Structure formats: structure tokens, C-alpha cells
Amino acid sequence: MKKVLIVAVFFLLTMVIAACGTSSGGSSSEGAxxxxxxxxxxxxxxxxxxxxxxxxxxxxxxxxxxxxxxxxxxxxxxxxxxxxxxxxxxxxxxxxxxxxxxxxxxxxxxxxxxxxxxxxxxxxxxxxxxSGAQIFVRPDSDIQTLDDLKGLEVAVSRGSTYADLMSEVTDNIIYYDSDVVALETLNTGRHDAVVTDFVTGREAIGAGMVLEGRELLERSxxxxxxxxxxxxxxxxxxxxxxxxxxxxxxxxxxxxxxxxxxxxxxxxx
Missing domain, CATH: 3.40.190.10 (Periplasmic binding protein-like II)
Structure with missing residues (x-):
């Protein structure tokens, strides 16, 4: 009886694992x-x-x-x-x-x-x-170009293309769930720079954040x-x-x- 129970449990676990593996690959239209x-x-x-x-x-x-x-x-x-x-x-x-x-x-x-x-x-x-990515800094910053960001602390939005771009420049990347929050923390004195959409940065400056846009990095x-x-x-x-x-x-x-x-x-x- 004990042996039968072990076999049954093993079978159920196998089915669960197989189901999980199936659901993770490709696009799913099940239930659509x-x-x-x-x-x-x-x-x-x-x-x-x-x-x-x-x-x-x-x-x-x-x-x-x-x-x-x-x-x-x-x-x-x-x-x-x-x-x-x-x-x-x-x-x-x-x-x-x-x-x-x-x-x-x-x-x-x-x-x-x-x-x-x-x-x-x-x-x-x-x-x-x-649109396109741009570097944003506080007015007293000497940062002008992408090369200037090497090794510095840069804040970006998690999962964004800016995160991928910065990974080639510095290992010191701070991630936020929102570009706006990243800009707000930069405005309060944290981080060396934020890289985000130039429209978003411009809107933040227009809303009162004391920041400046520097080099435009790409068109998107x-x-x-x-x-x-x-x-x-x-x-x-x-x-x-x-x-x-x-x-x-x-x-x-x-x-x-x-x-x-x-x-x-x-x-x-």
C-alpha cells in the first residue's frame, strides 16, 4: 500500500511539473x-x-x-x-x-x-x-555624454531599454518601477544621472524638477x-x-x- 501511494504521488508531481513547463513557453491564447x-x-x-x-x-x-x-x-x-x-x-x-x-x-x-x-x-x-533616450542630471553636474557615465551610479526604469543601454556603460545601476520616481530621486540629490525618454525628462523639468538634459543617446x-x-x-x-x-x-x-x-x-x- 505504501509503495502504491509513493507511485501515485510521483505521478501527480510529474503531471504538475509537465503542466508548468507547458504554460511557460510561447504565447497563450487558451481561454481567449x-x-x-x-x-x-x-x-x-x-x-x-x-x-x-x-x-x-x-x-x-x-x-x-x-x-x-x-x-x-x-x-x-x-x-x-x-x-x-x-x-x-x-x-x-x-x-x-x-x-x-x-x-x-x-x-x-x-x-x-x-x-x-x-x-x-x-x-x-x-x-x-x-522619441529617444536622454541623460538627465542636476545642473551642477559635469556629465555631458554617455562616456561620462562610465562607472557612475545611474537610475533607470526596470525592464526598460534604458536599463539595457546602461548595462554596457556601468555596473552601478539603480532600478525603479517608474521613470518619474527615478527622476524625483535624482532631483533630491541621489544618483549621478537618470537615463529616460527625453519627453518624460522634459515634462519633469516643466513640472518643477531642477534638472537638465544632456546628450541625446538614441532615437526610438x-x-x-x-x-x-x-x-x-x-x-x-x-x-x-x-x-x-x-x-x-x-x-x-x-x-x-x-x-x-x-x-x-x-x-x-
Whole structure:
């Protein structure tokens, strides 16, 4: 009897381990609802999107937990074009891609830069805005360029492309869940520099932080993330974004938050 029990327990453990291994690989559409258009959605008639809520003015969270901001307005506008009800989910930035990949959310609308590494995990729409990384420091800093950051303490957002960029320059990297929090700590005297999106840094300075932007490090394209295999939804999102761009609504959303259009490719201006 004891031997039979041991065998049974071993069998159950084997099944659990196998199940865990299966769930970790690739994009998951298990439990997804497929629409007449061929979209795979978490919930019928809904556009479930994730954003961090901690990346002002792209996404901000009020006292009730509701998010607002540029990314949120873009997500709402795309949902309207698709005839779906927008459903927002506040999620730590570093975990959003995995959430889309595993089917927790339909899409990520969280200022994700298109990178080769992320393209291995999910697909991306056409860009909905254009930006780039910049070094931000206190006014009394001698730091000017990327080379000046070698060996210094640099704060970045966890899971961002800026973290990857800084890993090639210094081992002394401090991670935060929010770019804004990183800038706030720099403003209070901690760290040597912060590397973040130049629009975010400029907004922080405009809000009263005593910081300065130094070298611009790269140009980037930000897009909506969609799970691999959800091709019809990706195609529809691309069509919606192009329509919003052609109508001028995308630029209007940008003007609302930044006072300028960051949605047009600089090469087309």
C-alpha cells in the first residue's frame, strides 16, 4: 500500500511539473474569445490593455486607481475604432510584455520601444509615437555624454531599454518601477544621472524638477504590443492607428499632453 501511494504521488508531481513547463513557453491564447473578425480577446467585446500608470504624462493613476494620460487616450481611441470597450489594467512595466504574451491582456499600450529582444516575445503595431533616450542630471553636474557615465551610479526604469543601454556603460545601476520616481530621486540629490525618454525628462523639468538634459543617446519608436498569433487584431490596430494619424486625432492627443506632435515620424516632417 505504501509503495502504491509513493507511485501515485510521483505521478501527480510529474503531471504538475509537465503542466508548468507547458504554460511557460510561447504565447497563450487558451481561454481567449475569438470574434467574427478573427480577433483573439480576453473578454468578448472588450479591448483589454495594460499600462504602468507610473509614467507621467504617458500614464498616471488617480486616487481611485483609474489611469489617464497619453497612452491611455491612445488605447481608448484605438478601442473606439475597433468597436470594442476599453478595459484598462495597471501593471508593473517590467511584467507587461509577459502578461500580453501569456494572454492576461489583449495588448500593451505602455510606451514600449520596439526592440529585437521584445519582438522575440510579442508583435508590435506601427509606431504611435517617436522619441529617444536622454541623460538627465542636476545642473551642477559635469556629465555631458554617455562616456561620462562610465562607472557612475545611474537610475533607470526596470525592464526598460534604458536599463539595457546602461548595462554596457556601468555596473552601478539603480532600478525603479517608474521613470518619474527615478527622476524625483535624482532631483533630491541621489544618483549621478537618470537615463529616460527625453519627453518624460522634459515634462519633469516643466513640472518643477531642477534638472537638465544632456546628450541625446538614441532615437526610438514606440508601439502597441500584441501577442504572437493574434494577427487579425494586430492588423486592425494598425489600420486604426493609421486612421487616427490621417485624421489628425493622434496629433491632437499628443498636443493635449505635450504641447507638440510626437506622433509623426521626424523623417516625414
Amino acid at each position: 474569445v475569438e470574434t467574427e473578425e478573427g480577433y483573439k480577446l480576453v473578454k468578448k467585446d472588450s479591448f483589454s490593455f495594460a499600462s504602468s500608470g507610473e509614467f507621467k504624462p504617458f500614464s498616471m493613476t488617480d486616487g481611485s486607481g483609474e489611469m489617464s494620460g497619453f497612452d491611455i487616450d491612445v488605447a481608448n481611441a484605438v478601442a473606439k475604432e475597433l468597436g470594442l470597450e476599453p478595459v484598462q489594467h495597471k501593471q508593473s512595466f517590467a511584467t507587461i510584455v509577459e502578461g500580453v504574451k501569456n494572454g492576461r491582456f489583449d495588448v500593451a499600450v505602455a510606451s514600449h520601444t520596439i526592440t529585437e529582444e521584445r519582438l522575440k516575445e510579442i508583435d508590435f503595431s506601427i509606431p504611435y509615437y517617436f 519608436e514606440q508601439a502597441i504590443g500584441v501577442a504572437k498569433g493574434n494577427d487579425k487584431l494586430l492588423e486592425a490596430i494598425n489600420e486604426a492607428l493609421q486612421k487616427l494619424r490621417d485624421s489628425g486625432e493622434l496629433a491632437e492627443i499628443s498636443e493635449k499632453y505635450f504641447g507638440e506632435d510626437i506622433t509623426t515620424d521626424p523623417d516625414d516632417q
